[in-house]
Amino acid sequence: MVIPAACLFDLDGLLLDTEPLHARAWSEAARFFGCQLSTDQLMALRGRRRLDCAGQVQAWIGEHSGQAPSPAELLAIRQPIAETLLQHAQPMAGAVALVNRCTELAIPMALATSSSRAAVALKAKPHGWLRQIQVRVHGDDPELTAGKPAPDVFLLAAARLGVTADHHCWAFEDSPAGAQAALAAGCRVHVVPPPQLDQAALEVLFPGVHQSLGSLEAVVLDPVASAEPQ
Numbered sequence: 368m369v370i371p372a373a374c375l376f377d378l379d380g381l382l383l384d385t386e387p388l389h390a391r392a393w394s395e396a397a398r399f400f401g402c403q404l405s406t407d408q409l410m411a412l413r414g415r416r417r418l419d420c421a422g423q424v425q426a427w428i429g430e431h432s433g434q435a436p437s438p439a440e441l442l443a444i445r446q447p448i449a450e451t452l453l454q455h456a457q458p459m460a461g462a463v464a465l466v467n468r469c470t471e472l473a474i475p476m477a478l479a480t481s482s483s484r485a486a487v488a489l490k491a492k493p494h495g496w497l498r499q500i501q502v503r504v505h506g507d508d509p510e511l512t513a514g515k516p517a518p519d520v521f522l523l524a525a526a527r528l529g530v531t532a533d534h535h536c537w538a539f540e541d542s543p544a545g546a547q548a549a550l551a552a553g554c555r556v557h558v559v560p561p562p563q564l565d566q567a568a569l570e571v572l573f574p575g576v577h578q579s580l581g582s583l584e585a586v587v588l589d590p591v592a593s594a595e596p597q
């Protein structure tokens with residue numbers, strides 16, 4: 368493996384194990400309004416901004432029952448559930464070591480997340496190691512026009528690091544929407560897909576990604592190896 372010019376990290380489901388918690392919160396909120404979300408629907412919500420998800424869930428509830436709550440009504444149920452759960456999110460395997468290693472090697476890092484600034488503050492509070500990633504693009508960033516799967520989050524993160532979003536700029540993602548965003552930005556995209564997906568599902572959900580990893584523990588950054596001829 369070579370050394371990248373920069374690493375752009377997704378947060379939810381990539382550095383922190385929050386996706387099962389987000390899924391549970393959406394699931395419970397939809398159930399409150401009489402709609403059971405499928406595994407595929409929950410997968411489609413991964414990696415997207417809260418308001419984008421709320422609009423999608425609202426549409427599904429409408430299709431299911433003919434009438435739907437507003438996004439605000441939906442979030443009034445969903446947010447307290449999510450906030451209680453998310454305070455206890457744990458790091459994903461290999462996440463702490465990888466971020467520490469980037470710091471050791473002085474590889475610029477940025478957070479490229481759909482989560483709002485307030486949501487990141489809540490989730491990151493118990494995780495001092497995340498403070499190594501100072502450059503951040505949040506889902507409610509004033510300079511952000513479109514959320515994942517649009518490329519803007521990654522383009523803005525790369526710009527803030529002063530690097531080009533190209534093959535030397537590595538993006539790490541776990542969600543189809545996030546991987547699509549990073550590919551559209553032009554990054555080299557490493558995905559750590561949800562473990563329950565089989566190969567056929569991976570090919571459908573993550574077309575075009577450059578590398579699929581079992582976990583972040585598989586990422587080896589070795590400056591000696593990178594100095595050798597390719």
Ligand SMILES: [Mg+2]
Pocket residue numbers: 377378379380381413414540541542545
């Ligand atoms: Mg994610």
